[in-house]
Amino acid sequence: MRLFVAIPMTHHMKQSLQGIQKEMNRKGYKGSYTRKENLHMTAAFVGEFDRPERILEAMNRVPVPFITLELSRLGHFGDLYWVGTKKNPCLEEYVFRLRKEFQENKIPFDAHPFLAHITVARRIIAPKNTEINVPETHMELRHVCLMESARDADGKVFYRELGRVSRGIMKEL
Numbered sequence: 063m064r065l066f067v068a069i070p071m072t073h074h075m076k077q078s079l080q081g082i083q084k085e086m087n088r089k090g091y092k093g094s095y096t097r098k099e100n101l102h103m104t105a106a107f108v109g110e111f112d113r114p115e116r117i118l119e120a121m122n123r124v125p126v127p128f129i130t131l132e133l134s135r136l137g138h139f140g141d142l143y144w145v146g147t148k149k150n151p152c153l154e155e156y157v158f159r160l161r162k163e164f165q166e167n168k169i170p171f172d173a174h175p176f177l178a179h180i181t182v183a184r185r186i187i188a189p190k191n192t193e194i195n196v197p198e199t200h201m202e203l204r205h206v207c208l209m210e211s212a213r214d215a216d217g218k219v220f221y222r223e224l225g226r227v228s229r230g231i232m233k234e235l
Contacts, residue, residue, distance in 0.1 A: 064211040065111050067121065067160065068102040068221070069131070069203060071180065076101050078133060078199035082145055083182050085194055086136075093141065093186035100221055103131070103147070103180050105157050105206060106164060107172040117208050118225045120163045126227055129153050129203040136194045137179065141186045144179035145196060153178055153203075160206075204228060 071079065076098050083095045108117060132148040147153075157176045164171045205228035209221045 063110065063112055063114060065108040065114060065117060065224075066104050066209055066211065067106040067108070067117070068207050068209045069105055070205070070207055071101045071103070072201040072204075075131075075133075075199055075201045078197050079145060079180060079182055082136065082194060082196060086143070086183065086186075089192045089194065090189040091143070091183065091186050091192075093143075093183050095183045096181055097218075100219065101180055101182070102209070102221070103178060105176075106161055108164075108170060109172065111170060114208055114210070114224050116167065117164075117169055118227075120167050120169055121160065121206065121208060121225075121227045124156070124160045124163050124227075126203065126206055127152055127156055129156065130200050131178070131203060132200040133196050133198070135196055136182075138186070138188075141184065141188075142181060143183040143186050143188075144181045147178040147180075150178065 079101050080098055129150060129152050131150065131153070134146045134148045137144055137146050154176065161171055205226045207226040208224045210224055211219060211221055214220055
């Protein structure tokens with residue numbers, strides 16, 4: 063199973079992110095845009111791991127704090143485009159504690175430094191010297207989810223929620 067811990071976006075946040083995607087498309091950014099249902103922020107990418115119950119147990123030991131996420135800017139890693147959020151020490155501390163819990167329980171994860179962002183497009187060929195408006199949008203973090211990444215019959219990526227933690231309480235689906 064290909065697994066990750068996600069911070070799901072609220073409906074309002076997804077609408078703002080889709081607005082950014084539409085503006086990118088109008089301004090000539092060509093590529094593959096993230097579908098609305100797949101928009102999220104990754105707190106920890108686990109990868110291939112067949113013990114989701116161990117991840118949920120570890121997640122449950124790290125209470126989810128009250129966090130407000132605010133969009134800040136459009137950025138990219140090569141041809142992958144993302145929308146970042148304003149610096150948030152509380153979010154960074156939560157992710158640090160979650161990853162530390164994974165490490166202590168021998169749950170594998172991608173140890174790259176955390177950068178709070180939401181992937182909005184991949185394989186983008188971008189026009190030069192264009193500005194994209196990132197609207198002032200914020201959301202309250204309600205819960206974090208353990209997600210499985212899979213492909214449907216057409217080969218499209220979809221995410222399936224396996225469980226969630228909200229205010230320190232684990233809820234399995």
